[in-house]
Amino acid sequence: MPRTRRLGLAVAAVPLVAALSGCSVVAAFTPHVEPAIYDAAKDLKASDNTAIGSTSFVPDDATLIRIDYDTQSGEAIMTYTSAALLRSDVCKLTTVAPPKPTIQDSWWPISGVPANASYSCPGGWSAFTIAQQVYAVRPAGA
Numbered sequence: 001m002p003r004t005r006r007l008g009l010a011v012a013a014v015p016l017v018a019a020l021s022g023c024s025v026v027a028a029f030t031p032h033v034e035p036a037i038y039d040a041a042k043d044l045k046a047s048d049n050t051a052i053g054s055t056s057f058v059p060d061d062a063t064l065i066r067i068d069y070d071t072q073s074g075e076a077i078m079t080y081t082s083a084a085l086l087r088s089d090v091c092k093l094t095t096v097a098p099p100k101p102t103i104q105d106s107w108w109p110i111s112g113v114p115a116n117a118s119y120s121c122p123g124g125w126s127a128f129t130i131a132q133q134v135y136a137v138r139p140a141g142a
Contacts (some may be wrong), residue, residue: 033071033103038065039132052076053138057091059084066105073140077101077108078125085129091119098126101137109135
């Protein structure tokens, strides 16, 4: 193969290599968060939600259930509205503040998070309530 042709192939390959390696770099910094919204608890129960751990603490009257789940770390946040708040005798009240999630969404509270109380729930979830709204966080690796 003539030298100019090899040089031409090498020059043509540089943008391709740069593009492919650039995708890897971008993917490393892209959040891997998947959102899910359910109208009611029955919809949540019918879904395949094994990746986010047990949601057995969500009562039957829960509505507008929102979940954000990090597919790499396993961290998740959830909120729902409910008059019952939590399913009876499923979670235990603790004197520990809920962990601060690294996942953020517009519906996650900026203020009102209790400093020294939360509920420890199955599946590694830590929950707290503000009025009739329940918020829960599942730390990475839980």
